[in-house]
Amino acid sequence: MRERGLCSFMIKDFHFCPFCGTALISRELEGLIRRCCSACDFVHFKNPLPSAAGVVIRDGSVLLIKRGIEPGKGHWSLPSGFIEEGETPGEGCIREVREETGLETTVIKLLDVFHVTSNFYGEVLVIVYLLEEIGGDLQAGTDAEDVRFFHKNDMPFLHVRGFTNVVTEILPHLDD
Ligand SMILES: [Zn+2]
Numbered sequence: 001m002r003e004r005g006l007c008s009f010m011i012k013d014f015h016f017c018p019f020c021g022t023a024l025i026s027r028e029l030e031g032l033i034r035r036c037c038s039a040c041d042f043v044h045f046k047n048p049l050p051s052a053a054g055v056v057i058r059d060g061s062v063l064l065i066k067r068g069i070e071p072g073k074g075h076w077s078l079p080s081g082f083i084e085e086g087e088t089p090g091e092g093c094i095r096e097v098r099e100e101t102g103l104e105t106t107v108i109k110l111l112d113v114f115h116v117t118s119n120f121y122g123e124v125l126v127i128v129y130l131l132e133e134i135g136g137d138l139q140a141g142t143d144a145e146d147v148r149f150f151h152k153n154d155m156p157f158l159h160v161r162g163f164t165n166v167v168t169e170i171l172p173h174l175d176d
Helices: 089-101 161-173
Strands: 024-029 032-037 049-058 061-067 080-082 103-118 122-136 144-151
Touching: 049 089, 049 103, 049 161, 061 089, 080 089, 089 103, 089 122, 089 144, 103 161, 122 161
Parallel strands: 049 122
Antiparallel strands: 024 032, 049 061, 049 080, 061 144, 103 122
C-alpha cells in the first residue's frame, strides 16, 4: 500500500482555499454541507480514494502480504494500494503487486468493487482484480514484512473485511 503521508489527512479537511487562500465556509450544495470558498468558486468535494487490490492464485493458494506499515501493520492482506494519476485501475493493481511481492502479473478479470471507511484514510473505494502470474521472483517488497501463498483452508485473519469476502465468498465460485 503506497504511503500517502500527511497529505491524506489534510485533504479530508481543508481550512483554507487551496487556490486563493481564503478561509473556507460551510454551505449546502447539492444536498450536502460542503466546505466552499467565499472568494472564488472552489468547492471541496470529498470523494472516496480509489485503490486496487490483486488476487494471485498459485496451485489453489492465494497470495497475501503481511503489512509492514499502518494501517493494519502485522496483519495479512491482499496486495493493494492507491491508484496513481495516469494509471488505469488495472495498471495500478499490477504495480502494487509488483512493488509488494516482486511478481509480474496481468489482469484476468474484475472480481469485486467495495467501499470501506478507514480511520486512517477515510473513505476508500477498493477495486479487486483476479491476476495471472507471468514472472518475477516472490519476495517481500515495499511496505510488506512477508509474502506467502495461503491455501483457502488455512487463511489468516485479513486486515480488510472486504478482502475476506473476496477470498471466502467470491473465489470458491470462480468456475461457476
Ligand atoms: Zn478560493
